[in-house]
Amino acid sequence: MTALLAVRGLKTHFRARDGAGIVRAVDGVSFTLDAGSTLGIVGESGCGKSTLARSVLRLIEPSSGEITFDGEDVRALSARRLAALRRHMQIVFQDPYASLDPRQSIGAILAEPLEIHRIGDRASRHARVLEVLGLVGLDAEAVGKFPHEFSGGQRQRIGIARAIALSPRLIVADEPVSALDVSIQSQILNLLVSLRERLGLSYLFISHDLAVVEHISDWVLVMYLGRIVESGPVEAIYARPSHPYTQALIAAIPQSGPRRQAAQSVLAGDVPDPEHPPAGCPFHPRCPKAMPRCTSEFPDERAASSPAHRVSCHLY
Amino acid sequence: MIPKDGASAPLLAIEDLAVSFGTESGRVSVLDGVNLSIFPGQAVGLVGESGSGKSVTAMSVMRLLPSPPSRVDRGRILFRGQDLLALPAGKMRAMRGDRIGMIFQEPMTSLNPTFTVGFQIAEALALHGKARGVAAHERAGALLERVGVGPAARRLRQYPHELSGGLRQRVMMAIALACDPDLLIADEPTTALDVTIQAQILDLIARLRAEFGMSVLLITHDLGVVAEVCDLVAVMYAGRIVEQASAARLFAAPRHPYTLGLMESAPKLGQRVKELPTIPGMVPPPGKRGPGCGFVGRCGRALARCAAEPPPLAPVGGPVGSSASPGHEAACWNPVP
Numbered sequence: 303m304t305a306l307l308a309v310r311g312l313k314t315h316f317r318a319r320d321g322a323g324i325v326r327a328v329d330g331v332s333f334t335l336d337a338g339s340t341l342g343i344v345g346e347s348g349c350g351k352s353t354l355a356r357s358v359l360r361l362i363e364p365s366s367g368e369i370t371f372d373g374e375d376v377r378a379l380s381a382r383r384l385a386a387l388r389r390h391m392q393i394v395f396q397d398p399y400a401s402l403d404p405r406q407s408i409g410a411i412l413a414e415p416l417e418i419h420r421i422g423d424r425a426s427r428h429a430r431v432l433e434v435l436g437l438v439g440l441d442a443e444a445v446g447k448f449p450h451e452f453s454g455g456q457r458q459r460i461g462i463a464r465a466i467a468l469s470p471r472l473i474v475a476d477e478p479v480s481a482l483d484v485s486i487q488s489q490i491l492n493l494l495v496s497l498r499e500r501l502g503l504s505y506l507f508i509s510h511d512l513a514v515v516e517h518i519s520d521w522v523l524v525m526y527l528g529r530i531v532e533s534g535p536v537e538a539i540y541a542r543p544s545h546p547y548t549q550a551l552i553a554a555i556p557q558s559g560p561r562r563q564a565a566q567s568v569l570a571g572d573v574p575d576p577e578h579p580p581a582g583c584p585f586h587p588r589c590p591k592a593m594p595r596c597t598s599e600f601p602d603e604r605a606a607s608s609p610a611h612r613v614s615c616h617l618y
Numbered sequence: 619m620i621p622k623d624g625a626s627a628p629l630l631a632i633e634d635l636a637v638s639f640g641t642e643s644g645r646v647s648v649l650d651g652v653n654l655s656i657f658p659g660q661a662v663g664l665v666g667e668s669g670s671g672k673s674v675t676a677m678s679v680m681r682l683l684p685s686p687p688s689r690v691d692r693g694r695i696l697f698r699g700q701d702l703l704a705l706p707a708g709k710m711r712a713m714r715g716d717r718i719g720m721i722f723q724e725p726m727t728s729l730n731p732t733f734t735v736g737f738q739i740a741e742a743l744a745l746h747g748k749a750r751g752v753a754a755h756e757r758a759g760a761l762l763e764r765v766g767v768g769p770a771a772r773r774l775r776q777y778p779h780e781l782s783g784g785l786r787q788r789v790m791m792a793i794a795l796a797c798d799p800d801l802l803i804a805d806e807p808t809t810a811l812d813v814t815i816q817a818q819i820l821d822l823i824a825r826l827r828a829e830f831g832m833s834v835l836l837i838t839h840d841l842g843v844v845a846e847v848c849d850l851v852a853v854m855y856a857g858r859i860v861e862q863a864s865a866a867r868l869f870a871a872p873r874h875p876y877t878l879g880l881m882e883s884a885p886k887l888g889q890r891v892k893e894l895p896t897i898p899g900m901v902p903p904p905g906k907r908g909p910g911c912g913f914v915g916r917c918g919r920a921l922a923r924c925a926a927e928p929p930p931l932a933p934v935g936g937p938v939g940s941s942a943s944p945g946h947e948a949a950c951w952n953p954v955p
Contacts, residue, residue, distance in 0.1 A: 346812035453900050454668075483667035483839065483901075488883035488894040495893070510812065517885035517894065540888060554817035555887060556842030568821050569814040572782045 305334040305370075306504050307358070307472060312367035314350075314357045318577045325576050327353040328364070329528035335521075337471070340498065340505040342519030342536070344512055344551070348573050349525040351508045355474045358506065359391055360384060372471065389419050392465035396477035398457030402449040408435075408460055409445035415467050434463040437500070438493060455486035462493065466501060474506045479514060491518060512555055516540050524548045527576060527584040530603075534611030544606035544613040546589050583616070591617060627699065628655040629800055629833050630679065635693035637671075637678055639904070640686055646905040648674050650857045652693070653931065656801065661827060661834040663844035663865070666854035667880075669901045672837045675854070676805050679835075680720055681710050698800070716746040719794030719832075723806035725786035729778040735762070735789050736774030742796040761792040764829075766822060784815035791822065798830060805837045820846045841881060845869060853877045856902060856912025859931055863946040873934045873946070873953040876913045911951070919952045927951075 314328040327350045335341045343351045356362040358369055360376060369376040371391060379387060392415075395401040402411060412431040416422060422430065432442050438459040449457055458478060465473050475494065479487040495518065497503055509515050515522060515536075522539045524532040524547065532545040543549045550569040571588045574580055580587050586596040596616055606613040637649040649671045656662045666672040677683045679695055681702060695702040697717070702710065714720070722728050730738060739758035743749045749757050759770035765788040767773050767781075778786055787807060794802055804823065808816035824847055827834050836847055844851050845865055852862040853874065861874040872878045882895040899916045908914065910925040917924065931949040 346814065455900060484841075484880055484884050485667060485897040486900065488885070488896045489898075491885070492893050492896060512813070513885040513887050516887060517890060536890075550814060552887065554813045556816070556820065556840065556846045557887070568817045570818070572784055572815065573812065 304337065306337040306372060307335040307506070308368070308370040309333050309358060310368040310370075312354070312357060312369065313365045314353050314362060315365045320577075323577050326528045326579070327576065328357055331367075331523075331525075331528075331530055333521075333523055333530070333533065335472070335504055335506060337504055338498070338502055339520040340507050340518055342507045342509065342515035342522045343525060344509060344515045344522060345525035346510060346551075346573055348527070348576050350528040350576075351525050352476055354525070355393070355476050355506060355508050359388070359393060359474060361393070386419075389468045390470050391472045391474070392468065392470040393474045393476065394458075394461050394465050394478045396480050398454055398461050398481070399449075401461055402457060404449050406448070407445065408447055408449070408452075411449075411460065412445075412464055412467055415464060419468060421468070430467060434467050437466065437497065438463040453486075454482055455489060458482060458490050459493065462490075462497070466497065466503070469501070470503070472504050472506065474508070476508045477510070478507075480509065480511065487514075494518065512540075512551055524551070527574065527579050529584065529600075529614065530612075531585065531615070532606070532611075532613045534606065534608070538607050538611040542607040542611070544611070544618065545585075545615050546591050546617070547585050550588075550590075583614075593617075627657075628696075629658045629660075629698060630654075630656040630835070631694075631696040632675070632679070633694045633696065635675070635678060635695065636691040637674055637683070637688055638691050639688050641905070643905065645689075647691075647907070648688075648857055648904050649678070650928075652854075652857075652859055654852055654859060654862075656833050656835060658800070658833060659827075659831060660850060661824075661836060661848045663848035663851045664835060664837045664854060665839065665841060665844055665851060665880075667839055667901060669856075669903065670854040671857040672854045673805055676720075676803050676835065676837050679803065680714055680718065681705075682714075712746070715742055715794070715799075716797045717799055718801045718803060719797070719799035720803045720805070721787065721790045721794050721807050723809050725783070725790045726778060728790060729786060731778055733777070734774065735767075735776050735778065735781070739774075739789070739792050739796055742793045746797045748797055757796070758792070761796060762789070765789070765791045765795070765826070766818075767792065782815075783811055784818060787811065787819055788822065791819075791826065795826060795830060795832075799832055801833045801835065802827070803835045803837070806839070807836070808843060809838070809840070816843070823847055841869075841884070853880070856907055857904065858912060858928070858949060860913065860950070861948045862931070867946050871946075873948040874913075874950050875917050875919045875952075875954055877948075878954050879916075911949070919950075919954070921952050923951050 310332050312331045316325045318325050345351045357364040409431055413427050416427045435444055440459055479490050507518055519536045522536050523530050526547050532548045543552055569588055582597045582599050583601055586592040601614045601616045603612045603614045604618050632652055632654040635649055635652040638645045638647045652675055664672045736758050740754035743754040759774055762770040762773050767785055767788045808819050848865050851865050851868045852859045855876050861877045879897040897916050910927055911929055914920045914924045929949045929951045931947045934946055934948045934953055
């Protein structure tokens with residue numbers, strides 16, 4: 303299968319709040335995403351997963367690295383060519399309340415991307431709006447309504463309808479179900495899976511929720527402080543988590559089955575301040591298996607349970 | 619609910635509590651006959667989705683709901699046999715933070731950004747006449763160490779914005795526990811936290827509950843969180859408790875169709891399925907609830923009776939062929955077998 307999206311050595315650095323230091327929000331990330339598949343990116347707040355997603359779309363300008371989308375060098379594109387390419391790369395946000403203009407009708411919200419890209423005439427755009435509403439499971443009468451008339455789950459359906467209106471090939475979904483109640487979350491996850499199959503979409507799916515990522519992803523990246531610490535096929539990551547951070551993340555999830563056994567599986571400490579990351583492996587201050595070399599030397603990526611399953615840890 | 623070790627009287631007994639809110643379109647019922655008991659030393663989880671009424675229940679116990687627009691239409695909230703709803707405002711203020719401690723979802727909005735951590739803990743001690751001046755400051759330091767915020771000497775001088783979310787929630791715990799309360803009410807205490815930090819806070823709640831010998835009312839939308847901490851679980855839906863049982867029992871054999879739907883619809887680690895089970899539709903907003911069971915519009919097991927008549931919370935036995943499960947109750951005319 304050919305890669306739809308290939309990212310090599312991507313870095314996105316920001317000036318720190320105090321103006322002196324540098325925050326390495328994304329610090330040398332590489333991955334590929336095959337057409338028709340889903341790449342899940344998981345990590346805690348501050349790990350850089352949302353910055354990575356926005357950098358790939360150049361909603362935030364990366365500092366260095368390569369982004370290739372469908373054979374095109376995304377970083378080399380002029381603003382105008384980039385705008386045209388965005389037709390194929392859309393984003394769905396976490397907060398369906400904040401990402402829809404409250405003064406626009408749903409019909410206007412969904413027609414807007416078509417107008418921006420000068421697709422069709424008024425009648426054909428209207429027909430497309432009705433079509434995407436149907437695809438996301440909303441009635442045609444939604445066209446004349448406004449965002450406040452919908453529940454959180456319905457608004458997220460509208461956000462998804464807006465993203466698919468242009469028939470994109472890639473959708474970046476940034477915590478798309480995190481603000482929703484459990485019973486609504488499953489409806490939206492099922493919708494995303496069925497749209498992927500019906501429309502041949504690929505997803506870059508960002509979430510802090512490991513169970514959600516396991517459900518939807520084919521391939522998973524685990525991020526910690528701007529770096530990928532583990533990556534591989536979803537089955538390998540969850541059946542044989544290799545990085546101590548991945549192991550701790552999985553152990554920390556509250557389970558409604560039998561209780562988590564002992565308190566020793568609880569990871570101590572906080573995620574470090576991204577402005578002052580620890581030297582060596584950034585995870586070493588919290589790592590139960592840290593060795594002397596972890597404090598000075600960032601571990602190279604190496605094979606874990608299989609050649610495709612990669613881990614950056616001195617244990618391997 | 620079931621008394622623990624045969625303990626006699628409940629610490630907290632919410633009896634037939636009904637609360638409504640005044641809106642532009644008239645009065646709207648938010649809680650409709652909530653019954654819940656917590657015995658000394660017990661941890662009870664109150665689980666529900668947005669709009670279920672779980673936070674309104676907690677706020678009613680603390681009498682922190684603004685009135686108007688809220689109004690208690692009927693019911694009692696007995697704390698050690700005394701009706702909190704009948705207490706004069708001054709006595710209720712003395713109860714809050716002294717006998718009943720509370721922590722909330724977002725510690726940044728409950729902590730005062732302009733005062734140091736040490737000042738805010740010492741203030742809680744002084745307010746309830748436990749300690750003043752240097753003595754209060756020393757006890758504040760000891761409390762910080764107990765909730766795992768060290769070194770106390772440095773932390774006491776810090777302001778809330780200098781702490782991470784997890785540490786702020788620990789400071790809230792120190793304030794809530796300052797007066798050695800009988801009951802801790804924790805309203806979504808880990809919802810804003812990362813999963814590794816959430817695990818730390820849940821462990822802390824379990825440990826402090828044992829150390830302080832207090833009861834806990836944990837309000838959450840997350841069934842997994844309840845399973846970690848609670849002995850007993852009550853599930854709320856549309857202003858009523860629809861099922862309650864021991865945590866082990868509830869997870870093994872849920873009887874209310876809503877409880878079962880909630881458990882099934884969350885993706886579970888290590889169990890990949892192509893399509894997740896869902897509960898169709900959404901929670902009916904207050905004011906759009908019919909006379910019968912609040913779940914009737916989304917329920918695959920609904921009977922004609924369900925739309926007309928609200929089912930009472932009543933004992934349900936175990937699955938067919940097993941012995942009855944005492945203390946397991948569901949409000950359903952056609953429970954899951």
